[in-house]
Amino acid sequence: MRKFEYLDHAGDLGIKIYGKDLPDLFRHAAEALFHVITNPETIQVKETRTLTLQGHNLEELLVDWLNEFIYLFETRGLLFSDFDFFFLNAQTLEAKVGGEPYDESRHVIKTTVKSATYHQLWIQHKKGIWRAQVIIDL
Amino acid sequence: MTVLFQNIPSGVGSKRKDLKLASKELSRVMEKGARWTVENGYGLPEDIDHIEDRGCIPGADSDCVSERALERGRAQLGTLGSGNHFVEVGYVDEVYDENAAGLLGLYKDQMTVLVHTGSRGLGHQICDDHIKVMLQASRKYGIELSDPQLCCAPVESEEGKRYLAAMACAANFAFVNRQVITHWIRESFAQVFQLSPRDLRLDLIYDVCHNMAKMETHEVGGLKKHLCVHRKGATRAFPPGNPEVPIPYRSIGQPVLIPGDMGRCSYVLVGTEHGFRECFGSACHGAGRLMSRHQAKKASKGRSIVRELEDAGILVKGASRGTLVEEIPDAYKDVNDVVNVVHGAGIARKVVKLKPIGVIKG
Numbered sequence: 001m002r003k004f005e006y007l008d009h010a011g012d013l014g015i016k017i018y019g020k021d022l023p024d025l026f027r028h029a030a031e032a033l034f035h036v037i038t039n040p041e042t043i044q045v046k047e048t049r050t051l052t053l054q055g056h057n058l059e060e061l062l063v064d065w066l067n068e069f070i071y072l073f074e075t076r077g078l079l080f081s082d083f084d085f086f087f088l089n090a091q092t093l094e095a096k097v098g099g100e101p102y103d104e105s106r107h108v109i110k111t112t113v114k115s116a117t118y119h120q121l122w123i124q125h126k127k128g129i130w131r132a133q134v135i136i137d138l
Numbered sequence: 139m140t141v142l143f144q145n146i147p148s149g150v151g152s153k154r155k156d157l158k159l160a161s162k163e164l165s166r167v168m169e170k171g172a173r174w175t176v177e178n179g180y181g182l183p184e185d186i187d188h189i190e191d192r193g194c195i196p197g198a199d200s201d202c203v204s205e206r207a208l209e210r211g212r213a214q215l216g217t218l219g220s221g222n223h224f225v226e227v228g229y230v231d232e233v234y235d236e237n238a239a240g241l242l243g244l245y246k247d248q249m250t251v252l253v254h255t256g257s258r259g260l261g262h263q264i265c266d267d268h269i270k271v272m273l274q275a276s277r278k279y280g281i282e283l284s285d286p287q288l289c290c291a292p293v294e295s296e297e298g299k300r301y302l303a304a305m306a307c308a309a310n311f312a313f314v315n316r317q318v319i320t321h322w323i324r325e326s327f328a329q330v331f332q333l334s335p336r337d338l339r340l341d342l343i344y345d346v347c348h349n350m351a352k353m354e355t356h357e358v359g360g361l362k363k364h365l366c367v368h369r370k371g372a373t374r375a376f377p378p379g380n381p382e383v384p385i386p387y388r389s390i391g392q393p394v395l396i397p398g399d400m401g402r403c404s405y406v407l408v409g410t411e412h413g414f415r416e417c418f419g420s421a422c423h424g425a426g427r428l429m430s431r432h433q434a435k436k437a438s439k440g441r442s443i444v445r446e447l448e449d450a451g452i453l454v455k456g457a458s459r460g461t462l463v464e465e466i467p468d469a470y471k472d473v474n475d476v477v478n479v480v481h482g483a484g485i486a487r488k489v490v491k492l493k494p495i496g497v498i499k500g
Contacts (some may be wrong), residue, residue: 006221006431006432008430009428009430009432010208010427010430011427011430012431013432020414021390026322032362042309056274060270060273071206071210071263074210074259075209075210075259109149109458110458110460111220111464112149112219112462112500114221114262115262115265115266117238117271117287118273118285118286118287119286119287120142120285120287121286121287124254130140132291137262138221138431138464
């Protein structure tokens with residue numbers, strides 16, 4: 001099963017994400033995001049952070065999850081490549097994420113991401129596979 | 139172009155080390171708008187007369203802006219950002235209306251600088267924060283949404299009022315951002331030509347928002363109504379005689395800026411009475427994309443975009459390959475066609491065409 005694929009979307013970028021379970025889906029969403037920003041293979045785990053997010057439903061939680069990384073990159077220059085979940089349901093997400101600060105000598109920034117949006121957003125669970133779509137404002 | 143590029147941080151995560159503001163000062167920026175730049179030596183008093191709403195959208199309340207938004211905006215004043223944001227140095231290639239051009243201070247072959255940027259991360263965070271509020275408000279007020287991103291609340295509701303107050307903060311921050319960039323453009327030209335900005339006559343012609351909602355009075359069905367006009371992908375285009383148009387331009391209408399892609403050209407137009415009636419005083423704010431970013435990337439495979447533009451006499455600075463390939467000229471509609479439609483439909487009137495010679499991209 002592929003982890004994610006990019007969709008054509010005028011002006012923005014659509015991502016379709018797949019996962020065998022919810023943590024898998026959210027992990028692949030974060031990986032897809034960092035794949036847009038840089039080459040994720042160049043991101044080493046030098047520090048970890050615990051993230052706790054509350055949402056009204058899974059869709060809102062997914063957008064919050066991605067926007068958290070956009071915020072951490074913009075304000076702290078942090079890039080992440082490792083995502084472990086303690087807890088994840090429709091209202092709460094608790095995860096330990098690992099990464100490192102942006103290093104000009106090793107990281108090539110491909111595109112900046114402004115925001116994950118709610119536009120055409122959906123998550124579905126069918127035949128044992130979780131699927132989601134999120135549009136990223138670039 | 140090299141000096142401009144050195145003086146204006148652009149691209150991914152661009153920050154200013156020389157202008158990083160504490161939250162209190164940032165609140166003043168958001169509530170005062172362009173006046174803050176004049177008070178702090180980043181703008182000329184006469185600039186204020188040439189900015190929409192004199193550089194300060196009324197009703198800005200920094201209490202409606204989150205700490206997170208302040209954090210994102212803290213070091214971003216005077217930075218360009220990435221994507222379709224740019225500083226473009228060009229010249230007046232064609233004059234369509236001598237009288238209007240003269241009043242704007244534009245003439246054939248005159249050098250111009252066009253700036254396109256906005257409220258940066260601060261604005262995005264304000265949007266993210268308030269979308270959450272609006273999603274809840276939509277449930278609360280029983281508003282059925284065709285798309286969750288279009289969540290909303292009544293303008294007069296508490297949520298609506300707080301959003302308008304926060305949006306005004308973002309717009310004012312954007313006015314200041316462009317003013318600080320204008321300051322560095324003036325300094326850069328002064329540095330290179332060894333002349334003072336005043337001797338160089340680097341006067342601000344006009345600064346106008348796009349992607350904004352504003353409370354305005356328009357006539358609907360013969361009745362005057364107070365409306366919230368949303369201009370998404372659009373900019374304000376007010377007609378001659380409108381009190382919102384700066385006095386020196388009042389006889390010709392508000393200047394309307396329609397930038398094209400980095401390879402073709404851009405236009406300066408003026409608003410019309412017809413556009414005011416038909417489009418609530420609005421025009422498009424750019425040519426619009428023809429290809430998605432993904433398609434543009436594919437279309438530019440194996441091409442040297444910098445070389446192509448150089449061959450066309452346009453020097454591009456600073457753009458990462460990622461941004462550059464997404465912003466190739468062929469990714470956009472031909473601005474000439476778009477502007478001819480705007481002009482032909484009477485939405486706004488062509489005044490001059492600007493040709494680029496140098497572009498700074500994020």
